[in-house]
Amino acid sequence: MKxxxxxxxxxxxxxxxxxxxxVKRLPAFANDKKTxxxxxxxxxxxxxxxxxxxxxxxxxxxxxxxxxxxHEATHVGVGSAMAEDDVMAPSYREYxxxxxxxxxxxxxxxxxxxxxxxxVYEGPAAGDFAWCVPIASQCLYSxxxxxxxxxxxEKRAVVVFLGDxxxxxxxxxxxxxxAGVWDLPMVxxxxxxxxxxxxxxxxxxxxxxxxxxxxxxxxxxxxxxGNDIIxxxxxADEALKRAREGxxxxxIEALTYRLSDxxxxxxxxxxxxxxEVEAAQRKEPFVRTRKYLESLGIWxxxxxxxxxxxxxxxxxxxxxAYQEAERDSVAAMFDHMYAELPDSLRExxxxxxxxxx
Amino acid sequence: MANRITxxxxxxxxxxxxxxHDESVVAFGQDIGANGGVFRATDGLQKRFGEKRVFDTxxxxxxxxxxxxxxSTQGMKPVGEIQFSGFMYPGVDQLISHASxxxxxxxxxxxxxxxxxxxxxxxxxxxxxxxxSMEAIYAHTPGLRVVIPSSPRRAYGLLLAAIxxxxxxxxxxxxxxxxxxxxxxxxxxxxxxxxxxxxxxxxGDVTLVSWGAMMNETxxxxxxxxxxxxxAEVIDLGTIKPYDSETILESVERTGRxxxxxxxxxxxxxxxxxAAEVAEKALYSxxxxxxxxxxxxxxxxxxxxxxxYLPSVERILGAARRTLEAKR
Numbered sequence: 001m002k003x004x005x006x007x008x009x010x011x012x013x014x015x016x017x018x019x020x021x022x023v024k025r026l027p028a029f030a031n032d033k034k035t036x037x038x039x040x041x042x043x044x045x046x047x048x049x050x051x052x053x054x055x056x057x058x059x060x061x062x063x064x065x066x067x068x069x070x071h072e073a074t075h076v077g078v079g080s081a082m083a084e085d086d087v088m089a090p091s092y093r094e095y096x097x098x099x100x101x102x103x104x105x106x107x108x109x110x111x112x113x114x115x116x117x118x119x120v121y122e123g124p125a126a127g128d129f130a131w132c133v134p135i136a137s138q139c140l141y142s143x144x145x146x147x148x149x150x151x152x153x154e155k156r157a158v159v160v161f162l163g164d165x166x167x168x169x170x171x172x173x174x175x176x177x178x179a180g181v182w183d184l185p186m187v188x189x190x191x192x193x194x195x196x197x198x199x200x201x202x203x204x205x206x207x208x209x210x211x212x213x214x215x216x217x218x219x220x221x222x223x224x225x226g227n228d229i230i231x232x233x234x235x236a237d238e239a240l241k242r243a244r245e246g247x248x249x250x251x252i253e254a255l256t257y258r259l260s261d262x263x264x265x266x267x268x269x270x271x272x273x274x275x276e277v278e279a280a281q282r283k284e285p286f287v288r289t290r291k292y293l294e295s296l297g298i299w300x301x302x303x304x305x306x307x308x309x310x311x312x313x314x315x316x317x318x319x320x321a322y323q324e325a326e327r328d329s330v331a332a333m334f335d336h337m338y339a340e341l342p343d344s345l346r347e348x349x350x351x352x353x354x355x356x357x
Numbered sequence: 358m359a360n361r362i363t364x365x366x367x368x369x370x371x372x373x374x375x376x377x378h379d380e381s382v383v384a385f386g387q388d389i390g391a392n393g394g395v396f397r398a399t400d401g402l403q404k405r406f407g408e409k410r411v412f413d414t415x416x417x418x419x420x421x422x423x424x425x426x427x428x429s430t431q432g433m434k435p436v437g438e439i440q441f442s443g444f445m446y447p448g449v450d451q452l453i454s455h456a457s458x459x460x461x462x463x464x465x466x467x468x469x470x471x472x473x474x475x476x477x478x479x480x481x482x483x484x485x486x487x488x489x490s491m492e493a494i495y496a497h498t499p500g501l502r503v504v505i506p507s508s509p510r511r512a513y514g515l516l517l518a519a520i521x522x523x524x525x526x527x528x529x530x531x532x533x534x535x536x537x538x539x540x541x542x543x544x545x546x547x548x549x550x551x552x553x554x555x556x557x558x559x560x561g562d563v564t565l566v567s568w569g570a571m572m573n574e575t576x577x578x579x580x581x582x583x584x585x586x587x588x589a590e591v592i593d594l595g596t597i598k599p600y601d602s603e604t605i606l607e608s609v610e611r612t613g614r615x616x617x618x619x620x621x622x623x624x625x626x627x628x629x630x631x632a633a634e635v636a637e638k639a640l641y642s643x644x645x646x647x648x649x650x651x652x653x654x655x656x657x658x659x660x661x662x663x664x665x666y667l668p669s670v671e672r673i674l675g676a677a678r679r680t681l682e683a684k685r
Contacts, residue, residue, distance in 0.1 A: 087431070116461065116462050120464050126466070127430075127431070127467075130462055130467075133454075134450060134454045137423070137451065137454055137455065140420055140424070141423045141424075141451065143427060144423055144425065144426055144429075144430075144435070145430060145431045146427070147424055147427070148427065148432070151428075152433075170419065170447075171419060171423070171450070174415075174417045174419055174423070177415055177417065177420070178414075178415065178420050178424065332464070336460050336461045336463075336465045338460070338500070338502075339522075342599035343599070343603070344599045344600070
């Protein structure tokens, strides 16, 4: 039998776990101090926010919360590569990516604290989609947004995040197929953190990589070390440039690890070995980023301490804003159902308001 | 100039009008391009407006629905076609989880001015899965608008209104009457009101409420009742959700009798909702128990039995006569 097609999946890693470059020449931005400091600071803020959010949940001040512990380099690397007028479609833990788009930490707390007002983003995120809980369904509306950009001839791209579990969903494949058939300006970011709640990747798929799932739809796929901020940013830059230039979509599989429970309602010790988590901990994204910054001579213990203090201030202010925000009014439940409230709903609204008095 | 067209031609005419007058409108679905749709609802539109505005999609209903959601959040007005309503279910996740709640969950930051069209209903000897009337699924979903036209003129005016509406609309087209009659439909871009009933016949003895293809049976029953000396008021619901209860209540308060006619399965249907609301708000005006003439709580049968499933003029007459004969 002759071979009619051959495929390859590339893997990008530029920093080793000790922060040493693995190639002779890193991408130009890796030598730009301002860029690198910005990336690290956003990662660090994300970690500080995440830690506090879990503490708030544990003390009854926040609803169920999905931690992003260990995903910071992937989220910040991809988010920072986006142009302001690109559109992001998150799943439900991409806080680091959202911070790069101007979403405020108090808005994220607002959402997990039970109010839709947390989804009212401003600035670059004003056109971004809100959280998507039904797994991988974001892939379909993301394709729609990308098709709108393509139809209007706009040089804008859509970045859609999903997890390893999400790649088992039909919506993922249908979204990929749409992206492929129309060469849509889209980047699928599969955050492969090895666990879909309690189901490990080996029980999710027989595929060697998740990036290759794009190939069947004619979409290029690339793997990246998701804990390597420089590698993530590089592949995201390339994918977004291609998308905006009309060269078509990309699947980025970012290999990372979910160091936390799935959410605060989960207990991962029920289904995974501590040894595995310890091994993953040794590859986490912060140490190598910090060591790399130190090697550039732009970071030290003193700066780290100052950043920790600054993050605490930022998060304190966000928590204060969240806790001082007024509760949603009962009317808010009705007022955004339709552009104009139908009579039948007006009647229900009035009844609910009377009930609330 | 007379422009006598069928219901399906009225759909085409409305699509063409909006494509012509609003550049943010696009239409897509399976086989709707060169083929013009399996029922020809998009006949000639691709040729006229080009492949960027009117195009075929891969065979994936969830994707078609999701494209509508995503495009509409970015300022376009997509009109997606699902080839038959029985194939809408893969896309129901996009309708329930996203289209219907986008505006609410973003507090108005994003919204979905989209239309999802599909031929629906029984009575054309179609294969399995092609004949169901499941409008209640969509009517039950908060945030959706469900519209079902019953004549060429209403198909034109309501589809224009649906496309212009700032919220998501499920537009179900009764395929049994796609080509049943012709009506003069001026191509003037005039929309008909949504969320409003249409009174097709006035009468003071009994109120008959229906929608879609069943309007024909219902009007025939009303004509027969007139021969028997009873004047029926016939109301076309038009918009199934949110529906115009005011017109129905006002009518029932005059007639004291209500018969609701629908193809849908009986339990937890739209007819049940109307009956419940009338019982809540106009019980003391009723001179007879409310009657529902609906499909059964059975699987929609293959076509040998489909006419036994669908409400017939005789069944409607039976129900109407019972209400007229009831003694309080």
